Amino acid sequence: MQALLALEDGRIFHGRSIGDHSEAGAEVVFSTAMTGYQEVLTDPSYHGQFVVFTSPHIGNYGIHLGHGESDRPWAAGVILRDLAEIPSHPDSVESLRGFIRRHGLCGMTNVDTRALTLHLREHGAMRGFFTTQIEDREAAVAMARQVPSMAERNLVSEVTSGRPRSGMPSSNGRGPRIVLLDFGAKSSIEKELRRRGCPLASLPAGASVEEIESLRPDGIVLSNGPGDPETLLPLLDTIRHCIDRHPTLAICLGHQLAGLALGARIVKLRFGHHGSNHPVKDLRTGIVRVTAQNHNYAVDGDSLPAEAAVTHTSLNDGTVEGFVHGGRRLWSYQFHPEGAPGPHEALAIFDDFVLALAGGAGIGPA
């Protein structure tokens, strides 16, 4: 079936529909990761977004049990150049098309994704409307303009787990106890912490200070999540409390919230960083790591309080990719140390965090 994507600025991109769903609107972003489409689609941070994969062949190795970053896809849709109809991998349990259909996602293949990417690069991420009613373009564009913007939606409330999930009492891990505030956490973050022996409880985004404290955490993790951090201002008090009281590791949206909690400003990037190849420099050691990233917003470094020191910057555009807070024990990263999809070399951040909690060490190099 023919389909089109109408952008709010009037541009139209054509393709063929993959799923059954005939219409939806979302913000359109592009990801340059060449592997890991399953991880991307199931990452709650992509909630409310259409993901354009710049890599042309998607779906090649199918869908795998245990590769999801949550138990369902969150992206609103996928836009591809070339869908692999028949996956080729011994562990594949389903084709990408099957997955898209089963979950009722929008999907479009056979699209000139490079033209779309260049358009987004030039004009910034924007809202789009996907439809199989290809005759009325005008209407589609109008629909795109009606898609609520990120700033108008509280996406986190839609992705955060409804109830606390705790591994703490039963876990035989002897490591430090961690409470993870789930703004839409990727399961890899939990996995990395558990792998390091940490008993872990995951609390919904709106968890109260009491709920958190009742779990007697040794450390807090502020997770990644979707959308505009400034829609989450009501959460800041809790976050501030966590940061004040506990050693904290903040990732992606969690990092932006930590910044806000410290009084920093947030800036929206033109088209964000989405991919597995982003060079980030650790300003303390000078070492550059290739990192996985997925964000549309960034912390404005100049607005951070004096006690906070920017530790990481993007070598591509100089934006803040990490900071520590001197007085508090806060390690905050814009990129994804857990990779998934993406490189593993920042995994050491989890080691350092767990070590710091265990040994009570201060702010050291991550």
Add this chain to the structure above:
Amino acid sequence: MAPRREEIRSVLVLGSGPIVIGQACEFDYSGTQAVKALRQDGCRVILVNSNPATIMTDPTLADATYVEPLDPDFVEQVIARERPDACLPTVGGQTAINLALALHDRGVWQHHGVRLLGASESALRLAEDRLAFQQAMRAAGCDLPRGALCRSVEEAERALAEFGLPAVIRPSFTLGGTGSGTAGSMEEFRRVVAGGLRASPVHEVLVEEGLIGWKEYELEVMRDCADQAVVICAIENLDPMGIHTGDSITVAPAMTLTDREYQEMRDEAFRVIRAVGVETGGSNIQFAVHPATRRRVVIEMNPRVSRSSALASKATGFPIAKIAALLALGYRLDEIPNDITKKTPASFEPTLDYVAVKIPRWNFEKFPETRPVLSTEMRSVGEAMAIGRTFREAVQKGLRSLEVGLSGFDPWERRGDLDSALAEPGPERLLVVAEALRRGLSVETIAHRTSIEPWFIHQIRMIVDLESQIAARTLPEMQGELLLHAKREGFSDARIAALIGATEEEVRRTRGVLGLHPVFHRIDTCAGEFESSTPYLYSTYETHDEAAPTSRRRVLILGGGPIRIGQGIEFDACACEAAMALRSEGIESILMNCNPETVSTDYDTSDRLYFDPLTLEDVLEVVRRELPDGVILQFGGQTPLKLARPLEDAGVPVLGTSADSIDLAEDRLRFGELARSLEIPIPDHGVAATPEEAVGLAQRIGFPVIVRPSYVLGGQRMICIHDESALQDYIRQSWPEGREHPLFLDRFLEGATEVDVDALCDGASVWIAGIQEHVEAAGIHSGDSTSALPAGGIPEGALRQIREYTLRIGTALRAVGILNIQFALKDERAYILEANPRASRTIPFVSKAIGLPLARLATRLLLGDRLEDLGLPAEPRPPRSFIKMPVFPFRRFPGADSVLGPEMRSTGEVMGIGPGFGAAFAKACLAAGIHLPLEGCVFLSVNNEDKPRLSEVAASLRALGFRLLATRGTAERLRESGIACEVVFKVNEGSPHIVDRIRAGEVAMVINTPLGRASFFDERAIRAGALERGIACITTLEGARAAIDGIRAIRGTILAVEPLQEIHGIGPSAAGEDENPPGKKGRRADRPWMGRIRPLMRGETSRSSTRHQGGT
């Protein structure tokens, strides 16, 4: 840029020497990049490379260019003379690495205080030593194929018990994988092990778990001195393990790994590079992955840039060798800007939004003794890469880039059954897979039989399915949707035409009417995330064009496509020179080529680069987009020359010799007429359409005759035939049924001296750049013969004839640019053999011998300058003796006979420079790996024609103190002339016979001129024995005389080294740029080509003409 090792001011760069299978043009690319990068950073660069056909040896690139043997003695001399601070051994392939290790063992680096950049001696050794490598890998937690070194069949069987069959057996210390093999049964296992033990000089084989059918991957990794590492590219082999990566169709990026699998492989690659201890630079790491269990093992690591890194550089736009050179100087990845985006640093990992497919090209037809089956030993001689938005588009472009007559997945029509073709991988395996799909085999069945990853087979099935849709239509029915779909899937016009029964021209016209043209995308390293300021482009049928042609004056240069025997790196060097010439003339250079190994496809070489097939369709589309002021065809060898006529017909302004003149030179009958009308002697010749005619013709012109099919793809199949029955045999075997194409016959001139002339022409006059004399007589292809400049042995009278004839031909053809002519001198008379109105194979060699950049000068002529404008000397005198010597790939082709003939089989060449012929010849031999003996025993065996002339050679050898060995007849003949000679048995006369003695190492040199068919067997065994022992085996008496001169030279003097810059008094030029080429004088203001512009592309109206008014 920031800090670097300040103490490094001069760097020695080692090249890779002659082009051989497995070590080709890619090292000219990496070396050239390194030289340029080091120089731009302010280093004085000293280069040693024996290969004159490279662009890196252009004397304007390095500060001191030594075209000298890559041999420790010579390199040590260079070091002593130049005192470099450091040496970069990692851009010259295994040759440079081995050389660096040899120099280390001699203590040369330490003695002269030269430090090795990139990788330490221990890292280089570790990667090479299989046992040490395995230990290091195990220590780093890597899995490897299980295996053991074994010294007997019993030991091997015990080792095998640990993992079982299939097994791979590799003898230690044999060259080119001789004696290696795979075994699927115990019987086979014992046989291969026994054979391997025999083949190994140390009587040792590595028995390894056979990973036959596993998936093969390569990762290109870079590391800097701060231990920052990145993966530039992951390459997936379409062909499974068991087929050498060099012979595999490879795809970037990797297609069928999950993110977890890929990241784990990436982590492991970093562990490997760290464990081996590569400090800075690029490394290549090969992995095998079991298709079902996904077990992953490390196969090999190369601590240097490689063939795959060249491919990865072209596939991603990330210049690995250039960055490696800068990292070696102490820069860090994040201190080096990404060339393409300019704004982001090099410390990132390229991400692709297209697919690059490399397809190798083979020349099996030149070695009919070897079965064309692919194995663990590399045999391809070149490759093409194609880029498309999907694998399907890329692979179809790749097939037509190969220039083997394919327009895509053409039907596989070979006789023989499909089953065995599926089971036995050969050069046509892609076509075989497609054919199997057409015949209804399932993807699973094919995957099972070929071990090709099913994903790729599915992709091919999509192509085949579309094929049948297309075939069900006619051209008018196809218009619109389906045609666009087919183009998006990579179908060429020619392939569509074949499917629907139209002509290519008709399909093209239909496309034109529908306005269906490709757009051009940029290769930008970042999938569009950042703007690209580098026009590195490929065509694709999408919606958004990024070519952005400029309004400057611009000229398109067509490159030579994939390297094959007969069309090698020389042409790439010429294309690059042309680009440099345009640059210094202030004209924009646009290059088009599809060979990932070359310097011409470095986006740094030209102003704009199109990476696309060199077919008429693809060239026309680039021309349509660029509307160049002119197109240069004559530097790409035969490939673009074939396009001269159709391009001219399409209204494209071709610069240089006209299509008609090209045809006049190429069409042997027309050329014969021309020669006669110019009163130039030409061997009697004719053309035959039927066997009867052929026999009649041969009788008329007289045997022996040279026979050549008028139209054979991928090889010339020329042969010399001595009598009628041989001719009958040839007709039966080699002249295909149907005989659409006639056969050409020439009288073969026996014992004639062959001469190669290279000249520059401006349409009116001719300037001779060099007259080379071949050492071997005519009858041995000019590309396979050793040649000398100056031509010392040619009488003045003959030289006068040659000059006069060259002039006549050049004027008659109204040639513009380069003209190459081959003559045969017999009885003081010069016969013309052929004229090539294009750059010849010898242009780089001659340029280096006379110290003038011929291709650059020719470019000026193409632009409309006159010879007199160039300020050329009357006739250049080479200031030294220069020898060009070919190298051959016989070792790679078991059973291939090393005797030379009129069909070219060499893959590369070296140059020897000396004060006289002997010294130059001796150095050329050393560079080519031929060991001229200084003492010992020489075996002589010559044919009857040569016998009278043998005594002179024998006497010279005796006088030099050699002992002589000959079979009875020859020995008696020599004794009659009073020359002492020992008799040795022929093979059938009992033991120890001559082959035994060669094998036993008792013979230092073989002189064996072919006797003809009678004693074929003995001779072959003799030559094979010599090849095996690595001793000089000379197959012509002329060669023997030259060798004797060489031996005298080696004994008499120390062969000294001297850089080209000193030889020719060329001053240093500014880094990289050549603003001052020799012979540059006033250029014409009224260059005629500027007035020659015709409306481009007939049928294309307003757009092109307005553009042109604006553009020029």
